[in-house]
Amino acid sequence: MGRSFEQYQKQKLISSYFSVVLSIGLVLFLLGVLGLLVINTKKMADHFKEQITVSIFLKDEAKDSETDQLRKTLAMAEHTKSATYVSKEEAAEKHSAEIGEDFQDFLGYNPLKNSIDLQLHANYVTPEEIELIAADLSEKSYVEEVSYDKPLVGLLSENVKRISFWILVASGIFTFIAFLLINSSIRLSIYSKRFIIKTMQMVGATKTFIRLPFIWTNVKLGMLGAIMAMLALGATLFYMDETFPELMLFEDLEMLAVVFSSVFLLGILISLVCTYFATQRFLNLRTDELYY
Known part of the structure; x- marks a missing residue:
């Protein structure tokens, strides 16, 4: 009976970790795609301009x-x-x-x-x-x-400016949404361990001692999610390069390295910040407040 319960708990923990990794990976992938779009907007616009x-x-x-x-x-x-x-x-x-x-x-x-x-x-x-x-x-x-074609030149210049502006706005909004989604996933994961946190605190463990394992665990999950997002981004880039070779997506390797590095660092940073504040919230709650 004890072994069965242990196995159930382990499966539940793996499922929880998997959902966190998956949510982080999907959000970072979409964020990476948007980053690539921002970088390649000028390149795509230049390609169309040079056809005139x-x-x-x-x-x-x-x-x-x-x-x-x-x-x-x-x-x-x-x-x-x-x-x-x-x-x-x-x-x-x-x-x-x-x-x-x-x-x-x-x-x-x-x-x-x-x-x-x-x-x-x-x-x-x-x-x-x-x-x-x-x-x-x-x-x-x-x-x-x-x-x-004078009208086409004017229209192209105007549309490039308009598209660039809205892509930057969308990037800012989506970065905020990405933070909220990852934060929600991590908070739900930590919420299930709120009684363990409070028990450790009651037996004298310091806040830093309690917080560190959670931060390290979720940073590792953030890394896994970021790696998943980077692999998906790489596959998407190869597909796009095969489909639209004229865009020369692999020409600027430095910018691609910046995007991939940013995705990886964002996975770590957002996981760290969200875990810190989520654990801090439960550490500051009274025992009777844990039930609400």
Whole structure:
């Protein structure tokens, strides 16, 4: 009978520990995902910004030397990610492939212009910067027109600012919620041992002596939960990298190390703080208050 009760108590203890580890792991995983999202918001925004093309259409009388010189100058400029020359013939082939028929047969000639497709580094994809670049290029005598999607550039810049702000707000709120959830799990775990705490206190044990085993136990549980969260984060990162390789999620290893280290340290810190205050609460209660 005694062995059966002992086994039941051990199973109950393991179940309690498992629920604490699981709750800490899930909360830290979600917190880590949010951290990765915050870090990669700029990277994702930069990726979309750098897909915007500024088309520089050249006049028919533009000399090959002028065109080649412009392309080389643009390629060397600090704002340029790539500068690609597109002949009117290549543009016609591409347009015909898109519409599914050769428009030159209908028109009898090729109305398109030779052009240079310019893609900028993300920092320069703002309405003000592109406007300055376009104005400078338009002044050249052999450039007929500089074209880009102005509404899209404005909308992209505005949305990036708005999304970044709300992600930061959500991060703050979620960190607070994470603390509350982990605190609740640990307090429930310690609540079941409140009579043991009070018994130890009544036989003369100091508060520090009583508190330390609980803190150490829950810090270890916090570590296990953090490791679980880190493994889940790693798996998620590998999956995302395989699905969206253009995001280059493993390019900035230092920032990833910061996120993973933060998750681990948060698991320890939150467990330590929550355990301290939970045990302190029961240590300060009178014996008759333990029943409420």
